[in-house]
Amino acid sequence: MGLINVVVGCTTVTGGTATPDTKLAPAYRQSVSASVSASSATSSIRESQRQQSLTTRAIRSSCDSLATTSKAAIDKVNEFVGAYNAGRNTGPTEGPAIDALNNSASTVENSFSDALSSQIRDALNAYVDAARAVANAIGTHASTPEFNRRVDQLNDTKTKALKLCLAVF
DSSP, X not given: OOOOOXXXXXXXXXXXXXXXXXXXXXXXXXXXXXXXXXXXXXXXXXXXXXHHHHHHHHHHHHHHHHHHHHHHHHHHHHHHHHHHHTTXXXXXXXXXXXXXXXHHHHHHHHTOOTTSOHHHHHHHHHHHHHHHHHHHHHHTTOOHHHHHHHHHHHHHXXXXXXXXXXXXX
């Protein structure tokens, strides 16, 4: 069986002069203008939503890091305090408390992104500094009043940062 090719074409030329409908042109221009304006507004809204999503993810990441690691650090500090208050050798509890505090500080600090507000970043930085200060107090065998002052600062900064985190969600 052979292949059949069929070519069909129309070659009718219509005469005349094209003229715009001057009554519809203003309505068309207005419609196009409204469409462009709506498109621009939609684009702006989408970008705003995208930025908000990035900010929310950044805050959630940093706040989750704080909540998770600070609990572990405070548990280890409490073991150290328990050994101290019981008159036991604190040596076995010092290293784990120092490590947990420094780990918490580093984890929180490494969770920062440009999307964090300065208020939340400042609160988280205050916690980071306080956690390292308590680790230092344990490592240098600071006096009890100095140790307690640093622990109070740690608790205050953690509470403030977590309140800011909760306010966002």
